[in-house]
Amino acid sequence: MRGDAALRPQYLEALGIDRWMARRPVAAAAPQAGGATGGWDVLAAEVRSCTLCGLHATRTQTVFGVGTTRAELLVVGEAPGADEDRQGEPFVGRAGQLLNSMLRAMRAPRETVYIANVLKCRPPGNRDPAPEEVRCCLPYLQRQIDLLAPRLMLAVGRIAAQSLLATDTPIGKLRGALHGFGTHGTPLIVTYHPAYLLRSPGEKRKSWADLRFVQRELVRLRAMPPATVA
Numbered sequence: 001m002r003g004d005a006a007l008r009p010q011y012l013e014a015l016g017i018d019r020w021m022a023r024r025p026v027a028a029a030a031p032q033a034g035g036a037t038g039g040w041d042v043l044a045a046e047v048r049s050c051t052l053c054g055l056h057a058t059r060t061q062t063v064f065g066v067g068t069t070r071a072e073l074l075v076v077g078e079a080p081g082a083d084e085d086r087q088g089e090p091f092v093g094r095a096g097q098l099l100n101s102m103l104r105a106m107r108a109p110r111e112t113v114y115i116a117n118v119l120k121c122r123p124p125g126n127r128d129p130a131p132e133e134v135r136c137c138l139p140y141l142q143r144q145i146d147l148l149a150p151r152l153m154l155a156v157g158r159i160a161a162q163s164l165l166a167t168d169t170p171i172g173k174l175r176g177a178l179h180g181f182g183t184h185g186t187p188l189i190v191t192y193h194p195a196y197l198l199r200s201p202g203e204k205r206k207s208w209a210d211l212r213f214v215q216r217e218l219v220r221l222r223a224m225p226p227a228t229v230a
């Protein structure tokens, strides 16, 4: 397998970060979701036919989410862009390529996680989601979280972080802490959006610190019985 060992240094070099050697073995990839459960099928069908906000009128298609339904890590972005709207899958454009590198670098490649967005439809012209659109769409993400029951969530970007945590605190202040999402207090870490990192490569070093935080938390949370995870 030409796996992380080969790819990670490329990402770290692209970030301008010193090479870092793993002490732990690479975790085996979780199997891809084969047949979705009834819950997933019902939810996906609801999202496909959603007309709760005005975005349904301009979308090509909804973008539900992708990955294994057995994922420990749920990555949450903002909303589909033009590429995602065309292909029906989150993070398939340039930002998606960088997200894939980030996931590989932290030994959680795309096929082992679940990826979804706060909004399931593209805001025209890639404008920020309107509060009303977030209000309409968040319950779908909440139901995805209920079905997935991830150990850890990674909010990428200001919009995802602020929407999930119901705050207007700047992303720079949300990074570096373990937050709790929703009524179950699902552990949540915040990092920069890959599209922002493409525009501001100087921030990539901080994003790598966030990804290492995710790695450490996953190890810690795996060691905890579910009842004590908060």
Ligand code: URA
Pocket: 077, 078, 079, 080, 081, 084, 089, 090, 091, 092, 095, 096, 117, 157, 195
């Ligand atoms: N940006 C996001 O936040 N989500 C996507 O799916 C694509 C780009």
